[in-house]
Amino acid sequence: MSDMKLFTSDEKPTWCPACGDFGILASLKQAFAGLDLSPHDVLLVSGIGCGSKMPYYMRANGYDALHGRAVPVATGARLGNHDLRIVVISGDGDGYGIGGNHFMHVIRRNPDLTHVVQNNQVYGLTKGQYSPTSDKGYISGTSPDGAIEMQINPIALAMASGATFVSRGFAGDPKHLTQLLMKAVRHRGYALVDVLQPCVTYNKVNTYDWYRGRVYKIDDESGYDPSDYDAAWGRAKEWEERIPIGVIYQEEGRPTYEEQVPELQAGPLFRQPVERPRELLESIKREFI
Ligand code: SF4
Ligand code: MG
Secondary structure (H helix, E strand, C coil): CCCHHHHECCCCCCCCCCCCHHHHHHHHHHHHHHCCCCHHHEEEEECCCCHHHHHHHECCEEEECCCCCHHHHHHHHHHHCCCCEEEEEEEHHHHHHHCHHHHHHHHHHCCCCEEEEEECCCECCCCCECCCCCCCCCCECCECCCCCCCCCCHHHHHHHHCCCEEEEEECCCHHHHHHHHHHHHHCCCCEEEEEECCCCCCCCCCCHHHHHCCEEEHHHCCCCCCCCHHHHHHHHCCCCCCEEEEEEEECCCCCCCHHHCHHHCCCCHHHCCCHHHHHHHHHHHHHHC
16 A cells, blocks of 8 residues: 555645545545556646646646547557556546547447546536536526426446446545445456445535435445446436435446557557568558559
8 A cells, every 4th residue: 555645746736625526536546546556657638627726736647638528548658558547537528428429439339447527517627517417406597497307327338338347436535435446447348337425515405414404325235236237227227315325336247448459469659669660661652652
């Protein structure tokens, strides 16, 4: 185990006091320390949003991508250096709205990435508009009569798309979240960690108390088997009255994307001698000239 203080940056978070992002930041540092990682082992890739400032507040490699584009940047980084532990971290708007198409396709590819979605059911940074996960009827500045659209269910969507690790955490329970993040980082393949993250400034409905009264730990249930797809599908649909947190579905052993790319079998791309790509380019040139 390393020391979580290794991951503390000099930057002070500008989040509102009591924002759920504080719990996620602390849990992530604790999880990296628990996995005995050092800052140089880790790359955090974020998008745009309150929580997407996370790479500034963590002492590790970091990349702040365009809105909704953290997933393709992280996939590229994974192909360039598959020795890195890569964590994509951004909000529900960024991950499921603007980046919704990438969400579906990264699942199909199954690269070894951990995808943490800070799900506060609202667009926090831009002052509280309803987001893809806001419940139908949610009242905001842009939906004064209540959101007309149905909310998406990221857990069911990930399962239906074929994800090999689907989980949910709660920012108000950092101890449980730390354990969950460690499992997600250890998983070989794409791992979704949807985190219920109260936005104390704009979302006055889905508060800490609202979540506390509903969440239950699926891991505590004796006999729950996350490899049972049908059982997991039943839990994936639970919302409103009872909300499961923990590993809802896990399939082990499916090859990752990078394991199936022939060029990566000789080791991480950045370690390979530059002659290889040069030879390859020359042979392509010869084919067309
Ligand atoms: Fe957190 Fe909401 Fe404040 Fe953004 S606006 S920092 S999500 S509490
Ligand atoms: Mg949000």
